[in-house]
Amino acid sequence: MSTVHLVPDDLRDLYHVKEWRNATGVLATACPQEWAEIMEVLRSFRLHRSDVVAPGKNRSPISRGMDEAFRARGWVEKKFETSIRIDSVEYVSPTHKVDCVKGRVALEVEWNNKDPFYDRDLNNFRLLFDLRAIDVGVIVTRSSELQRIFDALGKGSSYGNSTTHHEKLWPRLDGGGGGGCPVLTFAITPKLWVDDGDDAPGSPAGGGVETLFGGR
DSSP, rough: OOOOSOOOOHHHHHHHEEESSSHHHHEEEHHHHHHHHHHHHHOOEEEEHHHHHSSSOSSHHHHHHHHHHHHHTTTTTEEOOOEEEEEEEEEOOEEEEEEEEEETTTEESSSSTTTHHHHHHHHHHHHHHHHTOOEEEEEEEEEEGGHHEEEEEEGGGGHHHHHHHHHHHHHHHHTTTTTSSOOOEEEEOGGGEOOTOOOOOOBTTOHHHHHHHTOO
């Protein structure tokens, strides 16, 4: 039986939510502080037009802003140095870096990477869970519906079909990409959109985006 009903209604209204192996139940019962902080960050997040149209850099303002919100609550980027010992021989395995870790929860923000990054994230979660380093993984990404906004802003080519959006993630999750690790995913929907530009589409000068989503 799924435990996704433990995600509050307001968050399920703002994000597309999907879990694997009762991840919400694990968070709510085994990691209540981390779960409360995840909900707090997700409730405070808004997708601002100014961040979407900002010039490209190493990392988007959206990913950086969410990471900073978690850092302010004590979450850290962490490298997990792992190895396997067989009898007296130790075999060093690759380092596994996760953007946001606190307690036994690992969280990745995938705003606009190439979609194979989902494979990396899920494989990391699987390995770290099998090695008893984490109890649950969380991925925050974007919903596919946002493409209509990007197209209206003339940014559609920067957010192609082969980049990270929930329609690329969910089949990987259902296919067992995370192995035995419980995984909870949130996809940012147009309900979080804030048009904060002076020439904002939907304003008399801009026209366009606001009408796509019922005047939001």
